[in-house]
Amino acid sequence: MFQSISQCLNSSTSTLFHARQAHALFLKFDFFSNTQLTTSLLTLYSHYLPFPQLSIILSSLPQPTIFSFSSIVHAFARSHHFHHVLGAFSHMGSRGLVPDSYLLPSAIKACAILKALKPGRQVHGFAAVSGFGSDSILVSSLVHMYLKCNRIEDARKLFDSMSERDVIGWSAMIAGYSRLGLVDKAKELFSEMRNEGVEPNLVSWNGMIAGFGNAGSYIEAVMLFREMISEGFLPDGSTVSCVLPGIGNLEDVLLGEQVHGYAIKQGLELDNFVLSALLDMYGRCGCASEMSRVFNGIDQTEIGSLNAFLTGLSRNGLVDTALEVFKKFKAREMELNVVTWTSIIASCSQNGKDMEALELFRDMQADGVEPNAVTIPSLIPACGNISALMHGKEIHCFSLRKGIFDDVYVGSALIDMYSNCGRIQLARRCFDLMPSRNLVSWNAVMSGYAMHGKAKETFEMFHMMLQTDHKPDSITFTSVLSACSQNGLTEEGWNYFNSMSKEYDVKPQMEHYACIVTLLSRVGKLEEAYSVVKEMPFEPDACVWGALLSSCRVHHNLSLAEIAAEKLFVLEPDNPGNYVLLSNIYASKGMWDEENRIRDMMKNKGLRKNPGCSWIEIGRRVHTLLSGDKSHPQMKEILEKSDKLSIEIKKSGYLPMTKSVLQDVEEQDKEQILCGHSEKLAVVLGLINTNPGQPLQVIKNLRICDDCHAVIKVISRIEDREIFVRDTNRFHHFKDGVCSCGDFW
Structure with missing residues (x-):
């Protein structure tokens, strides 16, 4: 029996079913007194069960030991279930078990990763009263925890109390100051480290460069990079990928090319992080051709490089190229992530391809990729640009369902x-x-x-x-x-x-x-x-x-x-x-x-006048109408309705403002030209396809002319409609024959 339980628990193919079989035998033959078997059972369970279920099993043990909990804590830590790590520590306390110096660092690491300051302080307090306050490994863990929680002063107090401070601890503190943009403090600590005889390593330099870059101190990051080289340190892939964003933000393409050349000489151009950073740098510097050359030279494109390239193309207004690249990699069935989709949606939204942005959002959801709090603010402007109110409301509802409405940018x-x-x-x-x-x-x-x-x-x-x-x-x-x-x-x-x-x-x-x-x-x-x-x-x-x-x-x-x-x-x-x-x-x-x-x-010069263009959303579809264009499938109905309206409008005393037609043609022709203005066509299309009394919303790419303004005022009265028209100057809200602009626009 003992041997069969051991096989269930120690086999590399053991599953949750085996764990439950072994557990049944434990209950039947009362093997809980065997610490080794109990620990193995709990370790196996921890691979399959969340802590709340595991907690029930722990509660059923007559006498759990610290070793029982150790196996669970280490299993959760290996699986990156850090919430469960803290749950296990809490359960230990309720069973009267005291964690030792081997377990405490796991709890501190969990607090650091979760940025859980309050539990971190509690663990710190426990360590101090339990006599572990002088343990160098534990204190070092606490320093890192406070740094992760952005409690730089607390970390510094602990760091200063350490009797032995190695280069890892110094580097962590320096990186912490750098990340917060405290340039002088970071440099001061860097000098202090050297004065104490501790020489910086690549981690120290990289931490400072990355920290200064993340804090927006780009000049300091670049100067530090130069200082590092002058002192004989050879930058590695991390250094290069950390300094390139700062170079890009400074738009120092000459230095960027020098760093690129160094990366090639050192064989770092195959590093995915370096490639992404190079693409980002060239994109920020406006060097689209060089950016494309780097991307096209990649043997096996990785998702980070693709995302950086798409962002760079968008930043340089090359939205058509970005769409081509996106579609090519999607056709190859490359696993595109939320960053990829967000990049291309933002690119379309920012470069006048609003309909494409909305279509991409639908495709993104169809592909099972979950939009996030960055995707939504990137997409919403597209709805506003073409006045797609229904689409905008749907995205608003989506943000509420997903719990991201509270995000300030959403x-x-x-x-x-x-x-x-x-x-x-x-x-x-x-x-x-x-x-x-x-x-x-x-x-x-x-x-x-x-x-x-x-x-x-x-x-x-x-x-x-x-x-x-x-x-x-x-x-x-x-x-x-x-x-x-x-x-x-x-x-x-x-x-x-x-x-x-x-x-x-x-x-x-x-x-x-x-x-x-x-x-x-x-x-x-x-x-x-x-x-x-x-x-x-x-x-x-x-x-x-x-x-x-x-x-x-x-x-x-x-x-x-x-x-x-x-x-x-x-x-x-x-x-x-x-x-x-x-x-x-x-x-x-x-x-x-x-x-x-x-x-x-x-x-x-080969220039052509931009034609008057208007958009109107009807149902879930946005219609585009051009001045003088008769290609819309409902144009016959539009013209018939326009003729009827024209009779009604003239009865009300309106006369066409032919002075708005700045062409040397007959007066009759001028009236005909006025009838074909895109905003009028859009309003009439809306009247045909919506219920009486329903508001209409039109966008115009040019300033609304005097005649259209006067006509739409009359239409709003005789049709009893609210009509919103947005031109290049402002919003016009027509109601009961009056416009919100007071005829001043």
Whole structure:
């Protein structure tokens, strides 16, 4: 019997079934007094059962020993079940057993990995009162535990109390200071280590370099790398992979190429971590061709390298290439992880491929890959960009089901999405429900209010934020100044602009000057706006000149328009929008020769006017309509409904604003052109395909024209609909024949 139990417990093929068979024999023949067999039984059980079930078996033992628990603790530690390690220690205490110096380090290691500071302190206290406080291995474990829990001062006190401090302990302390960005403290300890006769090793150098890099101290990380080499230490793969991210963030491609050359000479280019770091570095430095060369030279692509390459392509705007690479490796049935999917989704979302981002999210779930708190904020902007409210709500529900709504970046992304979809009330509700908020959250809700032209609410949120001790940044003031410009609040705009540097130590940047120029221009103070442009402390960019040119079109100021346009032709020679704006100003004044001259310039440069394009979500599908395009499958119905609406609209006293058509054609043709504007087509498509009274949401890629604005106001009244239209300037909320912009946009 004894032999058969031993075979059940010691066989390399033993399973949970064998453990239960042996356990039955234990109960039948009372073998619990045999410490060796009991320990073997518990060890076998620990491979298959979670601690709560194992705890029941432990409770059934008449006299468990410390050896019984040792086997369980070590088995759980080997399996990385550190929660169960702490559970076993707690159970030991309840059975009156005292852990020894061999078991305590396992508990301390579990606390370190779990970053469980409170249990860690309890173990420390127990070790001190039990006389183990001077055990060098145990004290070293405690130092590492406090470092993992970011309790650097507690770790330092213990470290200073140690009679013998080896290079491992010194390296851990130095890395701890480095990781927290405490550069001076790390360097001070590094010198102290050498003064005590302990020479640094590669671990010491790597710990400092990695720590400085993770803390954003990139210059210090690179300088330390150079110092390391000058002292005769040869960097290994860890060193190279630690310093390259800092080089990438500094965009020092020359040094990056030198490190790359060193890696090749030392045979480190085969190291997966080095390869990923090289791809990341070249991507951050904008060297897409070099990055591709590194990636294409890899014999067997590993998931980390693929992820780094996809991120680098996205960072350099090469989204089509990123999609091709992604699809190629997916077709090869490479096991793509959540980072891979998140990278490609973010790439599409950030580069105008919003529909593709939503499709990829569905494919990701179909492949059984669980999205995380990084995936969701990457995807949500795509819903806002194309005003896909239903998709956005579904993703909101998904985040609630998965318990990641409380993540501050998920919440902030949802605020932004609802704002972009015209539902500012829902955006505010998300904000109010957030358990914690950071500056990103406050900026998101202020930006939403500003986009909807709600200046009062924007200012209220700004002052509420100040009361929570959050300090405004440049993005905050962009939202506040934008709210001023949307409502023509020149005095308030100047007050906020002047307070930036005086009260909040935020230096005005290009976008803030652009807001002021837009604000002054929109209220007709074009000469004052031009004075601001001339007096700027730096050379105005295309954003500033573009704001002036756009307002010159609204206020028909030809002389300033020509000045702004000439600047833009130099800054953005391939942007067709600038040529179109100037030609439209010439056309509005009947200067057809000049208008034709600009059109010829565009033709010679191979530029084409961006067609007016609008999007509308109906059900779960987003429809795209182009101005003048008749390819939509429901175009016949759209035109029939448009004709009926046109009769009703004219009965209400509306006359087509043919001055909005800046073409040298007959008046009748101008009316026909106005009917084909994409936002009108989108609104009519929505009326056809939705229930009476249901709100409509349209996005326009250009500024909404005067005629479309007037027509949609009338439609909202005669059809009794709320209609939301987002153009490049702001949100228009049409209801009962009135627009939220007050006809100022």
